[in-house]
Amino acid sequence: MDRIENDLLGDLNVPINAYYGVQTQRAIENFHISGVKLSQFPEFVKGLAYVKWAAAETNFALGLLDEKLKNAIIQAAKEVIAGQFNDEFPIDMIQGGAGTSTNMNINEVLANRALEIMGYQKGEYQYCSPNDHVNLSQSTNDAYPTSIKLAAINSNIQLIEHLKKLILSFRRKGVEFKHVLKMGRTQLQDAVPMTMGQEFEAYAATLEEEIDRLSQNSALFFEINMGATAIGTGLNAAPGYAKLCAENLAKITGLPFVSAPNLIEATSDTGSYVIYSSALKRMAIKISKICNDLRLLSSGPRCGLNEINLPPMQPGSSIMPGKVNPVIPEVMNQVCFRVIGNDLTVTMAAEAGQLQLNVMEPVLTYAIMESMALLSNGMDTLATKCIDGITANEAHCRDMVLHSIGIVTALNPYIGYKNSTKIAKEALETGKSVYNLVLEHNLLSKEKLDDILNPENMLGPKMEK
Known part of the structure; x- marks a missing residue:
C-alpha cells in the first residue's frame, strides 16, 4: 500500500510506512548504480542527522523555527543517530545532483518522524516540511559536505583504532622474534644479517607514522561551510547563521568545528578530501608492501624462503593436494589496490569541480x-588471522645466515672492498664458505x-678497533 506525494515533477507513489518521501523515491528509481546504499555507511547517516540537529538549534536561536518544531526535529535526529531508522536510507551512494537526493532523504525522514x-x-508536510523546516537556512551544498566531513572525522577515529591494533600485533611479533637471526635482503639478494624482531618492529614503526598523518589530514575537515547555502553567499540564511551553526555543531558533537572564513571558496573546494584520501593511499601502499613481504618470507615451504609460517586458513588448491596459500595477505593486497584506485577517483572528482560547486x-x-x-575490516583480518x-623457522633462518655470501660485507672494514669482492666471487664460484676462503x-x-x-656482532654499528 502506498501514499501519494508530489514534487516539481508531479505525483509519485511512496510506500505508506516509509519515513522517506517523494524525492528519495525518485532517487531509488533513478540511481541503480553501485548497489551500495547510504544505509551501509551509518557514520554518514549519523553525520547528516547531526547537521540537521545543529541547524534546528540555530534556526530556533535566531527566531526562525518555533520550539515545538525544533524539539520534534531534534528528537527525530537523535533517533536516527541511535540507528533506529537506518533502513530508511536506501538510495545509491553514487548519484547525480551533487548530493541533493541524500540531503532530501534525511530531510524527509526527519520531517516524517517529527510529524x-x-x-x-506521514506526509502532512504543512506541519513539518522537509524543505521549509528541516532544510531551513540550508542547501544541499552546505549541509551535504558538512555531513561528509563529520562522517569522515568519526570514521577516521575508528580507523586509527583498527590501525593501532595492527601495529600492536606487529610489535608483539617484534618482541617474540627478537632473538631470531636471519639474512636481510636488498633487491631480493642477500645483504647483511638482522633479526626477525628488527624486521617486524620496522613494520610496526612505519605504520605508527600513519597515525599522525591521518590525524593531521583529517583535521582539515573541521572547517565547514554551513550557512553558505547555494554557492557561498548565504542567500536565505539569517545573518550570523554560519558562525552560530558551526558553534552548535561543535557543541553537539564535541568536535572543534569552525565556520570557513570564505564560504564561497569553501563551497566549491574539495582540497581537504584530496589530502585525506592521499593519507589513506599512503597507508595502503605501506600495508600492501608489508603483505608482499609476508608472502615472500613464507614462500615455499620447501622451495622458497620459508623463513616464517603463516597461519593456514584454508586449502589452497582444487588440484594440488596439501597446498596452502597466503590468502590473508592476498586479500589485504587487494584491499590496498582498491584504496589506491579510490584515491584516483577522489582526485578526478575533485578536479571536475566547476565554478561555484563540485x-x-x-x-x-x-x-x-x-x-x-575496507581498511578497517582488512587490518582487523590481517592482525587476527595472520x-x-x-x-618463525628459526633454525632455517640461522642456517641461511651462516652459509650466506652476504656476511662478507662485514669484512669490508678489515680486508677492504677489493678483497671482500674477491672472496665473495670465489665463494660463489666454488661453493666454499667465506670463512674458509679468508683463512686460505x-x-x-x-x-x-x-x-x-x-x-650477533653484525646487528648494529661496529667500528674496527
Whole structure:
C-alpha cells in the first residue's frame, strides 16, 4: 500500500510506512548504480542527522523555527543517530545532483518522524516540511559536505583504532622474534644479517607514522561551510547563521568545528578530501608492501624462503593436494589496490569541480568512505588471522645466515672492498664458505675472523678497533 506525494515533477507513489518521501523515491528509481546504499555507511547517516540537529538549534536561536518544531526535529535526529531508522536510507551512494537526493532523504525522514512525534501523519508536510523546516537556512551544498566531513572525522577515529591494533600485533611479533637471526635482503639478494624482531618492529614503526598523518589530514575537515547555502553567499540564511551553526555543531558533537572564513571558496573546494584520501593511499601502499613481504618470507615451504609460517586458513588448491596459500595477505593486497584506485577517483572528482560547486561529491564521498571501511575490516583480518599466528623457522633462518655470501660485507672494514669482492666471487664460484676462503688467503687470523663473523656482532654499528 502506498501514499501519494508530489514534487516539481508531479505525483509519485511512496510506500505508506516509509519515513522517506517523494524525492528519495525518485532517487531509488533513478540511481541503480553501485548497489551500495547510504544505509551501509551509518557514520554518514549519523553525520547528516547531526547537521540537521545543529541547524534546528540555530534556526530556533535566531527566531526562525518555533520550539515545538525544533524539539520534534531534534528528537527525530537523535533517533536516527541511535540507528533506529537506518533502513530508511536506501538510495545509491553514487548519484547525480551533487548530493541533493541524500540531503532530501534525511530531510524527509526527519520531517516524517517529527510529524509522528507531534501527532500528525506521514506526509502532512504543512506541519513539518522537509524543505521549509528541516532544510531551513540550508542547501544541499552546505549541509551535504558538512555531513561528509563529520562522517569522515568519526570514521577516521575508528580507523586509527583498527590501525593501532595492527601495529600492536606487529610489535608483539617484534618482541617474540627478537632473538631470531636471519639474512636481510636488498633487491631480493642477500645483504647483511638482522633479526626477525628488527624486521617486524620496522613494520610496526612505519605504520605508527600513519597515525599522525591521518590525524593531521583529517583535521582539515573541521572547517565547514554551513550557512553558505547555494554557492557561498548565504542567500536565505539569517545573518550570523554560519558562525552560530558551526558553534552548535561543535557543541553537539564535541568536535572543534569552525565556520570557513570564505564560504564561497569553501563551497566549491574539495582540497581537504584530496589530502585525506592521499593519507589513506599512503597507508595502503605501506600495508600492501608489508603483505608482499609476508608472502615472500613464507614462500615455499620447501622451495622458497620459508623463513616464517603463516597461519593456514584454508586449502589452497582444487588440484594440488596439501597446498596452502597466503590468502590473508592476498586479500589485504587487494584491499590496498582498491584504496589506491579510490584515491584516483577522489582526485578526478575533485578536479571536475566547476565554478561555484563540485557536483561530483557523491562519488568522492563513496570512495573515501569505502576506503576507510575496507581498511578497517582488512587490518582487523590481517592482525587476527595472520600476524598474531605467525611463527618463525628459526633454525632455517640461522642456517641461511651462516652459509650466506652476504656476511662478507662485514669484512669490508678489515680486508677492504677489493678483497671482500674477491672472496665473495670465489665463494660463489666454488661453493666454499667465506670463512674458509679468508683463512686460505691469510687475510685474517682465525680469532679475529671468528669475532668479526659472529652474526650477533653484525646487528648494529661496529667500528674496527
